[in-house]
Amino acid sequence: MNILVCVKVVPDSETIVKIAPDSKTIDETNIRLAINPYDEYALEAGVQLKEKVGGEVSVISVGDENASGVVKKCLPVGADRAIHLVALNSRMAEPLSIASVLADEIRSHPFDIIFCGKMTIDAQNGLVGELLGSLLNIPVVSAASQFSIEGDRAVVSRDVDGTKQIVECALPCLVTAEKGLTKPRYPSLKEIMLAKKKQIDPKPVILGEPNLCVHGLNYPPNRPAGKIIGEGAGAVPELVRLLTEEAKVL
Amino acid sequence: MTKVIVFVDHKRGVIKKATAESLSVGKNIAGQTPLTAVMFGAGAKDAVSCLSKYGADREIVFDNKHLKNPVSLNAVKPLVAIIKQEQPDIILFPHTAAVKELLAAVSANLGIAPIVDCVAIENTDGKLICHRPIYAGKVVVSLTSNQKPTIVSIRPNIFPVIERSAKTKIEEFAFQLNATDILTTIREISCDGKTRPELMEAKIIIAGGRGMGCAENFVVLEQLADVLGAAVGASRSVVDAEWQPQCIQIGQTGKTVAPELYIACGISGAIQHLAGIYSSKTIVAINSDPDAPIFKIADYGIIGDVKEVVPALIQELKKAKQSS
Numbered sequence: 001m002n003i004l005v006c007v008k009v010v011p012d013s014e015t016i017v018k019i020a021p022d023s024k025t026i027d028e029t030n031i032r033l034a035i036n037p038y039d040e041y042a043l044e045a046g047v048q049l050k051e052k053v054g055g056e057v058s059v060i061s062v063g064d065e066n067a068s069g070v071v072k073k074c075l076p077v078g079a080d081r082a083i084h085l086v087a088l089n090s091r092m093a094e095p096l097s098i099a100s101v102l103a104d105e106i107r108s109h110p111f112d113i114i115f116c117g118k119m120t121i122d123a124q125n126g127l128v129g130e131l132l133g134s135l136l137n138i139p140v141v142s143a144a145s146q147f148s149i150e151g152d153r154a155v156v157s158r159d160v161d162g163t164k165q166i167v168e169c170a171l172p173c174l175v176t177a178e179k180g181l182t183k184p185r186y187p188s189l190k191e192i193m194l195a196k197k198k199q200i201d202p203k204p205v206i207l208g209e210p211n212l213c214v215h216g217l218n219y220p221p222n223r224p225a226g227k228i229i230g231e232g233a234g235a236v237p238e239l240v241r242l243l244t245e246e247a248k249v250l
Numbered sequence: 251m252t253k254v255i256v257f258v259d260h261k262r263g264v265i266k267k268a269t270a271e272s273l274s275v276g277k278n279i280a281g282q283t284p285l286t287a288v289m290f291g292a293g294a295k296d297a298v299s300c301l302s303k304y305g306a307d308r309e310i311v312f313d314n315k316h317l318k319n320p321v322s323l324n325a326v327k328p329l330v331a332i333i334k335q336e337q338p339d340i341i342l343f344p345h346t347a348a349v350k351e352l353l354a355a356v357s358a359n360l361g362i363a364p365i366v367d368c369v370a371i372e373n374t375d376g377k378l379i380c381h382r383p384i385y386a387g388k389v390v391v392s393l394t395s396n397q398k399p400t401i402v403s404i405r406p407n408i409f410p411v412i413e414r415s416a417k418t419k420i421e422e423f424a425f426q427l428n429a430t431d432i433l434t435t436i437r438e439i440s441c442d443g444k445t446r447p448e449l450m451e452a453k454i455i456i457a458g459g460r461g462m463g464c465a466e467n468f469v470v471l472e473q474l475a476d477v478l479g480a481a482v483g484a485s486r487s488v489v490d491a492e493w494q495p496q497c498i499q500i501g502q503t504g505k506t507v508a509p510e511l512y513i514a515c516g517i518s519g520a521i522q523h524l525a526g527i528y529s530s531k532t533i534v535a536i537n538s539d540p541d542a543p544i545f546k547i548a549d550y551g552i553i554g555d556v557k558e559v560v561p562a563l564i565q566e567l568k569k570a571k572q573s574s
Contacts, residue, residue: 011385013386013502013503013522014521015385017385017388017389019389026385026389037503038503092384094363095363095364096357096358096361096362096363096364097363099358121385121386121502121503122384122385123384124367124383124384124385124386125366125367126350126366126367127350127354127357127364127366130350130351130353130354130355130358131354131357131358133354133355134326134354134355134357134358134359135358138433139323139433139434140323140351140354140355140433140434141351141434142347142350142351143347145496145497155437159347159496159497160347160348161266161346161347161348161448161450162441162448162449162450162497163261163439163440163441164438164439164440164441164497165436165438165439166436166437166438166439167434167435167436167437168434168435168437169433169434169435178496179496179499179503179504180489180496210363211362211363211395211396211397212363212365212393212394212395212396213393213394213395213396214391214392214393215379215392215393215394216391216392217384217389217390217391217392218389218390218392219388219389219390220383220387220388220389220390220528223528223533223547223549224549225546226533226545226547226548226549226550226551227549227550227551228540228545228551228552228553229550229551229552230552230553231552231553231554232552232553232554232555232558232559233554233558233559233561233562235552235554235559236552236559236562236563236566237566239534239550239552239563239566240563240566240567240570242550243511243532243534243550244570247511247531247532247549247550249454249510249511249531249532250478250511250567250570
């Protein structure tokens with residue numbers, strides 16, 4: 001089975017986000033880059049599928065030049081190769097531009113299934129997978145919490161606005177990973193050494209002209225400091241009074 | 251003249267709160283121009299009274315025997331056809347899980363870069379400046395689109411629902427949808443059997459963290475939720491410890507919520523969690539550690555063991571209910 005996994009290199013979740021002087025981007029100094037967490041679940045799902053049915057896993061990532069070191073980290077996890085589509089200043093590019101570049105590359109690869117993360121933790125659009133699937137004209141099932149292949153169909157469980165759904169579709173298809181779809185493994189030293197022989201192909205790409213104009217970035221308004229009502233169960237009557245009379249939320 | 255279409259998310263004909271919010275936003279933008287709601291599925295015509303209440307002047311309905319799941323990817327062809335016929339300036343979607351695949355498919359089809367998950371929208375002569383949180387809500391970006399139509403989705407539970415009374419005209423849309431247009435099929439739908447509100451739409455959320463001590467202690471949070479008609483959520487560490495399922499996780503790798511009242515029980519308040527609750531109107535924290543970061547953003551705090559404070563809160567609320 002030919003399995004593709006799309007990953008993005010993002011500032012890790014501990015990053016302290018500081019708005020840059022241009023007020024349209026963030027200060028990128030001292031940022032630690034990592035694979036987007038949802039993409040790690042997607043990669044692990046791809047590798048587990050390969051281990052079950054055989055085949056190959058190819059990782060594809062659109063990103064700036066400095067992302068390649070992090071993309072490489074997918075190889076010891078079990079990817080057979082990685083393609084790095086190098087696009088300058090692409091980290092916060094529009095999802096449709098990213099999906100178009102991915103679609104153009106993927107059209108020259110045979111594939112049975114594509115895994116993506118359900119969203120990235122930086123731009124948090126949660127659209128690239130869905131857009132990519134539509135551009136490739138294949139079914140998309142997003143936010144999978146369980147996944148299996150039954151014959152020539154993919155079967156996915158997911159939570160949709162409070163209800164559990166089991167959805168199925170024909171292959172080839174695209175599945176996006178919710179947290180918990182898989183437990184990403186830690187590659188062993190041996191796997192890390194072996195992966196050094198695997199390739200990462202950098203390919204320069206050019207993104208389309210943007211259609212969205214960024215006016216600026218702002219910090220969210222600070223929440224006013226609250227008050228400690230008291231200690232233990234004795235403070236409960238006062239809490240209920242405040243919620244009823246002051247906050248008026250009960 | 252700003253022509254606005256709102257896509258209706260609903261469950262078996264019952265429109266979701268996020269749809270009412272979208273209609274309210276849509277009407278504000280449309281002003282005197284008629285507001286159009288687009289609703290798919292068997293219950294679409296019966297929902298008209300509800301759509302009138304939120305200001306829809308027209309309802310375009312479509313149903314087809316193949317379209318068993320009307321709010322899904324499978325609805326892309328008729329929706330694109332309606333957009334091409336109507337030529338709206340703005341298409342508004344509620345940002346719900348059910349709608350997302352459809353929104354993306356419509357955008358890809360029309361070559362439009364959408365702006366999703368907006369928490370504020372400014373309207374200057376039909377040009378929208380949309381604000382959306384990024385980096386887990388650590389910053390908010392403001393964007394405008396230079397494309398027509400502009401595709402926008404709004405985050406549930408943020409925008410107010412405004413009741414109006416419109417006379418809604420129903421128009422049936424004719425479209426040939428074939429069995430081959432159905433890309434995904436639902437094999438099974440199940441609810442967990444609980445009658446609590448959905449997290450994204452809940453007015454009150456009771457959430458538990460590590461400080462609950464063990465999975466069994468969540469029973470008391472469920473009791474509190476039942477007294478208040480609230481939903482139950484959990485912090486990441488609780489989900490990672492498998493005390494609670496992923497679908498109720500709140501925070502950066504879970505759901506972002508905005509209830510009127512959020513009661514955090516035994517949650518220390520990691521930055522990733524705070525990002526997910528920041529837009530809540532009132533936050534209450536109950537935690538035994540007086541230095542827990544949650545107290546920095548909570549409106550009201552009680553320092554104490556959740557296992558004592560929460561049962562006391564249940565008793566107090568029951569007492570208040572009886573006396574009122």
